[in-house]
Amino acid sequence: MRYAETGFNLEVDLTRGSIERVPTDPRLTELHLGGLGTNAKLFWDRVPPEVEPFSPDNLLVFGTGLLVGTPAPGCNRTVVSCISPQTRLFAFSMMGGFWGPELKLAGYDKLVVRGRSPELVYLWINDDKVQIRDASRLRGLGSLETAELIRQELNEPHAQVSSIGLAGENRVFFASIEQGRSSASRLGVGAVMGDKNLKAVAVKGSQDVNVARPAEFLQMCNEALQFIRVRAKNPIPGVMPILAGLGSPQEMAIHDEKWHTENFAWGNARHRRKDFWTDDVKAAWTGTMETMRTRLLSCYNCPMKCGAAISVDTRMCSYMMKCFSKLTYTMAAFSDLNFGLRIAQKATEHGVDAFSAPQTMAFALELLEAGILTEKDMPGLPADNEGKFYWLLDRIVRREGIGDILANGTYWAAKEIGKGAEEYAHNNIKKTEQLPLKLGMLNPIYFLMYCTGEKANITQIEGNFPQAPFETRAEREAFAADWEQVPDERFKQWFVEWELRGEKSIPQYPPVDATCEIVHWQEKMHYIDDATGMCAGLSSFPLKPPFHIHILPKLISCGAGLDLDEAKLNHVTKRNRTLVRANNIRRGLTREDEKPPEDHWRKRFPELEKKLLDEYYKFKGWNLDGVPTHETLHELDLDYVTEDFKKRGILPGEAASQSPPGSSKGGAA
Amino acid sequence: MTSEKSKPKTIKTIKINVDKCNGCRACEVICSASHASPRYSSTNPARARVRVIREPLADIYIPVYAGEYTAAECAGRDKYVIGGKEYAECAFCRASCPSRDFFKEPDSDLPLKCDMCESDPTLKEPLCVQWCLADALTFEERTEEAAPQAAPEDVDAGLEALANKHGWARVRDALGRLAQED
Numbered sequence: 001m002r003y004a005e006t007g008f009n010l011e012v013d014l015t016r017g018s019i020e021r022v023p024t025d026p027r028l029t030e031l032h033l034g035g036l037g038t039n040a041k042l043f044w045d046r047v048p049p050e051v052e053p054f055s056p057d058n059l060l061v062f063g064t065g066l067l068v069g070t071p072a073p074g075c076n077r078t079v080v081s082c083i084s085p086q087t088r089l090f091a092f093s094m095m096g097g098f099w100g101p102e103l104k105l106a107g108y109d110k111l112v113v114r115g116r117s118p119e120l121v122y123l124w125i126n127d128d129k130v131q132i133r134d135a136s137r138l139r140g141l142g143s144l145e146t147a148e149l150i151r152q153e154l155n156e157p158h159a160q161v162s163s164i165g166l167a168g169e170n171r172v173f174f175a176s177i178e179q180g181r182s183s184a185s186r187l188g189v190g191a192v193m194g195d196k197n198l199k200a201v202a203v204k205g206s207q208d209v210n211v212a213r214p215a216e217f218l219q220m221c222n223e224a225l226q227f228i229r230v231r232a233k234n235p236i237p238g239v240m241p242i243l244a245g246l247g248s249p250q251e252m253a254i255h256d257e258k259w260h261t262e263n264f265a266w267g268n269a270r271h272r273r274k275d276f277w278t279d280d281v282k283a284a285w286t287g288t289m290e291t292m293r294t295r296l297l298s299c300y301n302c303p304m305k306c307g308a309a310i311s312v313d314t315r316m317c318s319y320m321m322k323c324f325s326k327l328t329y330t331m332a333a334f335s336d337l338n339f340g341l342r343i344a345q346k347a348t349e350h351g352v353d354a355f356s357a358p359q360t361m362a363f364a365l366e367l368l369e370a371g372i373l374t375e376k377d378m379p380g381l382p383a384d385n386e387g388k389f390y391w392l393l394d395r396i397v398r399r400e401g402i403g404d405i406l407a408n409g410t411y412w413a414a415k416e417i418g419k420g421a422e423e424y425a426h427n428n429i430k431k432t433e434q435l436p437l438k439l440g441m442l443n444p445i446y447f448l449m450y451c452t453g454e455k456a457n458i459t460q461i462e463g464n465f466p467q468a469p470f471e472t473r474a475e476r477e478a479f480a481a482d483w484e485q486v487p488d489e490r491f492k493q494w495f496v497e498w499e500l501r502g503e504k505s506i507p508q509y510p511p512v513d514a515t516c517e518i519v520h521w522q523e524k525m526h527y528i529d530d531a532t533g534m535c536a537g538l539s540s541f542p543l544k545p546p547f548h549i550h551i552l553p554k555l556i557s558c559g560a561g562l563d564l565d566e567a568k569l570n571h572v573t574k575r576n577r578t579l580v581r582a583n584n585i586r587r588g589l590t591r592e593d594e595k596p597p598e599d600h601w602r603k604r605f606p607e608l609e610k611k612l613l614d615e616y617y618k619f620k621g622w623n624l625d626g627v628p629t630h631e632t633l634h635e636l637d638l639d640y641v642t643e644d645f646k647k648r649g650i651l652p653g654e655a656a657s658q659s660p661p662g663s664s665k666g667g668a669a
Numbered sequence: 670m671t672s673e674k675s676k677p678k679t680i681k682t683i684k685i686n687v688d689k690c691n692g693c694r695a696c697e698v699i700c701s702a703s704h705a706s707p708r709y710s711s712t713n714p715a716r717a718r719v720r721v722i723r724e725p726l727a728d729i730y731i732p733v734y735a736g737e738y739t740a741a742e743c744a745g746r747d748k749y750v751i752g753g754k755e756y757a758e759c760a761f762c763r764a765s766c767p768s769r770d771f772f773k774e775p776d777s778d779l780p781l782k783c784d785m786c787e788s789d790p791t792l793k794e795p796l797c798v799q800w801c802l803a804d805a806l807t808f809e810e811r812t813e814e815a816a817p818q819a820a821p822e823d824v825d826a827g828l829e830a831l832a833n834k835h836g837w838a839r840v841r842d843a844l845g846r847l848a849q850e851d
Contacts (some may be wrong), residue, residue, distance in 0.1 A: 209712045210711045214710040228802065298692060303693065
């Protein structure tokens with residue numbers, strides 16, 4: 001018997017219209033767990049680097065985490081993978097909500113879609129009954145409308161539906177897959193779904209998900225719930241309210257937006273407004289939220305309430321939102337929250353990423369202001385600022401006129417427009433739009449995270465280590481006193497000694513070796529979560545979460561029937577992390593791509609930055625080009641990657657296989 | 670008229686506050702796990718004896734518990750409008766019935782019924798309540814006077830009415846027959 005996982009993938013070839021239930025190799029679970037880990041393996045095996053994003057040979061994989069569907073609180077995440085049209089790299093965009101557990105309960109760990117349907121279709125998965133159904137009448141409809149119509153057509157009010165809107169159908173490079181409570185937004189996974197002519201996937205399941213050691217497993221779940229209860233009453237002192245609790249930043253519950261509105265950049269990630277948050281603004285925005293927010297909402301089997309139902313014009317819910325998407329449209333347009341929540345409703349129906357879409361629109365308006373684009377490029381553009389954003393959104397999702405160029409995101413649009421437009425696509429890493437954040441002094445920890453994060457989003461790598469030191473040593477000591485989540489005592493020491501000013505402050509502190517360890521720890525926790533399907537909000541994202549490195553090996557072992565301790569889990573995680581990188585290295589990722597936006601920090605330190613990246617690469621077991629060395633690959637049972645790298649000339653052949661000094665046995669535990 | 674002295678009885682109650690429900694379905698998860706054999710060995714909300722009626726677009730989230738089995742569905746199904754939201758009557762109904770797919774074992778179609786987590790040793794609260802951190806489900810035990818027994822005179826009056834309609838002979842036959850079956 002298989003535990004936690006079902007042991008089957010659902011393979012659908014949309015070109016041929018074939019559907020297969022394929023047993024998976026339990027050895028792969030031991031090597032990679034599930035979710036992102038097994039997705040990465042699948043892509044390595046089946047998607048060579050020659051495959052174009054919009055090719056029938058690109059796969060679209062919905063991979064549930066290993067523990068999804070078990071009673072582990074917050075284990076509900078699905079990792080959606082494909083080759084991204086935007087970065088042209090291996091994408092892994094994640095969603096919580098209810099869809100992943102339903103797929104597990106229907107009897108599948110992953111849905112693997114290949115080929116391209118001749119007509120627009122949707123999939124209906126009801127346990128062993130799987131159909132490819134006509135979706136022609138759903139063409140052009142919004143993602144949430146689509147979900148509702150499918151539930152009605154099937155007469156299955158409780159089916160879970162993942163769907164795309166116009167943006168996905170028209171292959172907008174930042175199109176999302178929406179599923180009501182959650183969405184997989186980053187890196188254009190919706191565009192690949194649209195390219196496959198797949199409008200939606202509806203799922204309903206009624207099969208058991210087993211756990212290996214039930215009593216112990218339940219005990220651990222109960223302890224986590226108890227931890228969450230206690231923590232809800234005891235937020236972390238000295239930390240801003242949205243980050244003082246668990247879950248994703250509590251943007252839906254908390255009205256104080258001083259930090260975001262004054263520290264993050266407005267427009268095309270350009271302008272800081274340091275005195276923006278006044279009492280009047282606070283009153284108006286609170287009023288908007290109180291009027292439009294109908295209910296705080298959870299994902300499957302999670303006690304946190306990170307999301308909210310937002311009702312724009314009626315008391316009925318129009319869409320669901322969470323986290324910083326609350327503000328991205330507002331701030332891109334220099335507008336107010338009322339506008340932001342209204343346009344987000346349209347954007348959610350169209351299915352676009354709430355980081356990239358507003359930034360791309362603000363970028364277009366900057367180009368207009370600079371004379372690089374002219375009114376001839378935007379015939380009919382309304383005079384009012386907010387009208388302009390609605391107009392641009394509409395053109396982008398329809399790929400009409402200038403929208404056809406903007407639909408490729410700022411990096412590709414700037415290239416196509418030319419005339420100096422590249423200067424305006426200034427907030428990208430690896431060709432994709434980042435959080436609109438422009439700061440003063442280089443932070444070494446964040447430098448490495450921005451450079452080397454392969455998820456193209458800082459929130460998917462940062463987390464367990466505080467973003468900044470607390471003011472006084474006493475406060476830092478108090479914080480460290482019950483910090484059981486750290487891998488070892490050194491992390492406490494690094495934090496306690498970290499000062500806001502002076503010798504032990506950024507950029508020189510934490511020292512390079514400590515910085516490597518801190519970055520590695522934070523990233524590692526995310527990679528564990530992405531394999532188990534645990535929400536980062538209860539594990540890798542917040543300070544002092546209930547699930548951490550000293551608890552997760554046992555939880556995974558009891559759930560999946562594996563025999564993991566910390567060392568073994570670290571090893572599996574390093575293997576997954578390395579295999580993700582291997583996929584990208586093979587697709588052309590180089591050291592040159594690993595840099596933050598030029599203007600992310602005003603004060604930069606080229607020598608220190610070089611040293612940081614050199615040392616971190618070594619720490620990870622990569623050579624100075626960022627390529628995993630053959631020793632690292634061998635240690636991780638990834639010799640097949642070495643073989644491939646040698647054939648492609650990425651690693652030198654047998655004779656000259658010496659990697660740079662210090663790069664072997666990187667110590668990245 | 671006199672009535673027998675009624676005895677107080679203990680009523681176990683789960684108070685369901687639909688305003689507090691976040692729709693997470695933890696109640697379904699833990700219910701199905703705790704009724705698995707061995708206990709907690711598997712999870713499957715389709716086997717749960719509590720289901721959340723979810724209509725997210727209409728802002729409807731109602732945890733509803735499995736009650737009695739009924740072989741026939743209702744002849745008519747009414748709707749309630751409460752605070753501007755329209756609810757199907759079934760949203761509040763506990764029956765395991767042919768008109769819904771809730772509250773039936775998926776393998777056998779046999780009806781399911783909430784047992785308030787009766788177990789030995791007794792739990793302080795049913796597990797769904799323990800797992801509802803939103804406090805949409807809270808547990809209460811209260812005592813209630815048992816419904817009073819019908820007074821003998823009331824039985825006399827009923828029999829007389831039957832005799833007036835069918836005649837004493839047929840009533841006596843019927844009584845004899847029923848007494849034998851009992």
